[in-house]
Amino acid sequence: MPPKPSKPMMCNRKALPVAAKLKLIRKLEKGTSVAKLCEEYGVAQYCVNATASKSGKGLPRKHMKTARETGLDAAVLKWYVQERSVGINVHGVEIMSAANRLVHM
Structure with missing residues (x-):
């Protein structure tokens, strides 16, 4: 029995050019799913979320603590x-x- 073809391996880190990041953000704003963008650009989900949050389009990743007193x-x-x-x-x-x-x- 021949071995099953495996999915292409993704690199741990992949730097997207600025133009690609802008296209990615615009597609995300239009409602394209994160999973589809990950597959299209060959990046992990956290990369898409990080790109969106850096542009101010995603959820904030850090929280500021407020004083109790x-x-x-x-x-x-x-x-x-x-x-x-x-x-x-x-x-x-x-x-x-x-x-x-x-x-x-």
Whole structure:
């Protein structure tokens, strides 16, 4: 029995030219499926998603954490501005120390 023909192997990384990326994004906007674009351009699904997210057309990949204590942020900022207005250089360790002092007040 002859061996089954295998699918062509994809490279781990494949750089698409800018023009191809633009075409890919436009096709994605028109509703072409990600799977179809992967097959057409010979790239993995994460490549299509990454290209779309870099253009602002896909879902954001990173999330910004928000502060739990907005009052603390304002107090630390006020302290920092006061220190800098007097000409004192403030380092990260000092900011953390000031925040800890303000929390325990």
